Amino acid sequence: xxxxxxxxxxxxxxxxxxxxxxxxxxxxxxxxxxxxxxxxxxxxxxxxxxxxxxxxxxxxxxxxxxxxxxxxxxxxxxxxxxxxxxxxxxxxxxxxxxxxxxxxxxxxxxxxxxxxxxxxxxxxxxxxxxxxxxxxxxxxxxxxxxxxxxxxxxxxxxxxxxxxxxxxxxxxxxxxxxxxxxxxxxxxxxxxxxxxxxxxxxxxxxxxxxxxxxxxxxxxxxxxxxxxxxxx
Amino acid sequence: xxxxxxxxxxxxxxxxxxxxxxxxxxxxxxxxxxxxxxxxxxxxxxxxxxxxxxxxxxxxxxxxxxxxxxxxxxxxxxxxxxxxxxxxxxxxxxxxxxxxxxxxxxxxxxxxxxxxxxxxxxxxxxxxxxxxxxxxxxxxxxxxxxxxxxxxxxxxxxxxxxxxxxxxxxxxxxxxxxxxxxxxxxxxxxxxxxxxxxxxxxxxxxxxxxxxxxxxxxxxxxxxxxxxxxxxxxxxxxxxxxxxxxxxxxxxxxxxxxx
Numbered sequence: 001x002x003x004x005x006x007x008x009x010x011x012x013x014x015x016x017x018x019x020x021x022x023x024x025x026x027x028x029x030x031x032x033x034x035x036x037x038x039x040x041x042x043x044x045x046x047x048x049x050x051x052x053x054x055x056x057x058x059x060x061x062x063x064x065x066x067x068x069x070x071x072x073x074x075x076x077x078x079x080x081x082x083x084x085x086x087x088x089x090x091x092x093x094x095x096x097x098x099x100x101x102x103x104x105x106x107x108x109x110x111x112x113x114x115x116x117x118x119x120x121x122x123x124x125x126x127x128x129x130x131x132x133x134x135x136x137x138x139x140x141x142x143x144x145x146x147x148x149x150x151x152x153x154x155x156x157x158x159x160x161x162x163x164x165x166x167x168x169x170x171x172x173x174x175x176x177x178x179x180x181x182x183x184x185x186x187x188x189x190x191x192x193x194x195x196x197x198x199x200x201x202x203x204x205x206x207x208x209x210x211x212x213x214x215x216x217x218x219x220x221x222x223x224x225x226x227x228x229x230x231x232x
Numbered sequence: 233x234x235x236x237x238x239x240x241x242x243x244x245x246x247x248x249x250x251x252x253x254x255x256x257x258x259x260x261x262x263x264x265x266x267x268x269x270x271x272x273x274x275x276x277x278x279x280x281x282x283x284x285x286x287x288x289x290x291x292x293x294x295x296x297x298x299x300x301x302x303x304x305x306x307x308x309x310x311x312x313x314x315x316x317x318x319x320x321x322x323x324x325x326x327x328x329x330x331x332x333x334x335x336x337x338x339x340x341x342x343x344x345x346x347x348x349x350x351x352x353x354x355x356x357x358x359x360x361x362x363x364x365x366x367x368x369x370x371x372x373x374x375x376x377x378x379x380x381x382x383x384x385x386x387x388x389x390x391x392x393x394x395x396x397x398x399x400x401x402x403x404x405x406x407x408x409x410x411x412x413x414x415x416x417x418x419x420x421x422x423x424x425x426x427x428x429x430x431x432x433x434x435x436x437x438x439x440x441x442x443x444x445x446x447x448x449x450x451x452x453x454x455x456x457x458x459x460x461x462x463x464x465x466x467x468x469x470x471x472x473x474x475x476x477x478x479x480x481x482x483x484x485x486x487x488x489x490x491x
Contacts, residue, residue, distance in 0.1 A: 199304070232308060
């Protein structure tokens with residue numbers, strides 16, 4: 001099986017070798033993707049595109065890549081759809097048991113560490129780039145990013161997936177710390193729009209979830225309502 | 233036949249000729265042994281082209297994207313062009329090869345005008361010529377990495393043809409390249425089953441629907457597109473069309489999670 005590069009996608013130079021086997025055999029279902037999460041005072045905003053691709057075919061144009069781990073912790077999934085779904089299910093089940101043991105909702109750091117344990121110990125068998133974000137009463141809104149090798153680090157803003165390559169410059173230039181909730185949602189929406197219009201493996205709608213102590217507010221920005229940028 | 237102590241290299245068959253057990257590069261075929269070979273893979277490429285014959289003419293559509301691998305690099309590339317009043321050409325595949333063949337064809341048309349030929353290059357002749365060129369290049373292992381759709385008129389009959397980088401060529405009433413073959417052609421055939429002769433408006437709506445579906449389902453598609461309408465009166469190319477506002481994403485509201 002062809003070893004794919006970071007978080008999906010096609011290396012055009014390998015196309016003449018790939019013609020030795022039919023393309024459907026080399027294209028596992030990937031969420032070649034654009035995902036991000038941003039902390040703000042009082043919570044976090046997580047966002048993702050909605051395209052799942054198999055090679056160059058869009059197998060799902062309205063995917064939900066924002067997965068619930070607990071009521072106040074969500075994760076954004078990029079990489080292999082199967083791997084990330086399996087890991088998210090396992091961590092979610094662990095957190096459920098932990099909540100019963102502790103008598104209170106688990107901390108975001110604990111969930112992030114559980115993701116990390118799996119992603120690190122099985123790093124050679126998995127292709128999963130995950131961003132864990134949520135709110136808990138000890139540290140408020142937190143974002144932890146777990147890229148491909150299984151390291152984990154907390155960041156005020158994290159981007160991931162194949163589409164993220166196109167917006168590193170944009171977030172470096174445009175991110176301001178201490179934005180309020182609506183400014184953060186707007187920033188996430190703009191950044192993901194920029195990423196998904198350039199990345200062939202990302203597209204569709206922009207799904208956003210705002211997580212605060214009061215709960216989770218899920219929003220969808222439909223594709224034909226996304227902001228327009230330079231179209232050259 | 234081996235004589236001990238003597239090796240075959242001491243007795244060349246004839247100077248500059250083939251050596252047994254080795255590859256022989258025939259003279260005059262410089263493409264094989266110089267390091268220079270290009271287009272064994274496309275670099276910046278365009279995706280599907282769709283065309284159909286309707287009652288009163290032929291219509292062609294292609295989106296305006298040049299993809300650099302998975303990067304949507306050039307979003308205003310014109311992949312469709314008017315050759316003469318009787319023919320239009322659209323290509324998918326390598327954009328550099330498309331620009332090359334376009335310049336060759338444009339020069340051909342100029343030469344015809346300057347030479348005073350009264351017979352204008354029509355779609356059938358263009359299709360035939362293009363097939364020969366692409367097949368010849370393929371036979372020299374230096375293909376023009378293109379899938380072309382030629383649309384227009386041939387002797388007062390509407391003409392629609394397909395030519396491939398390996399020289400596959402055919403004519404049909406509905407033709408498409410790439411993903412269009414899998415999505416658009418069945419859609420057009422289904423519409424024709426209900427109504428044999430499509431009017432101009434119906435054809436345009438159908439083509440736009442095809443491009444919309446391709447935008448949903450092809451990773452390398454874009455919402456900006458061009459449309460060419462070839463009638464007995466001539467060729468009209470509509471540029472800078474945009475289907476983003478017509479796409480329907482309502483279904484996204486009903487999906488939550490993956491179970």
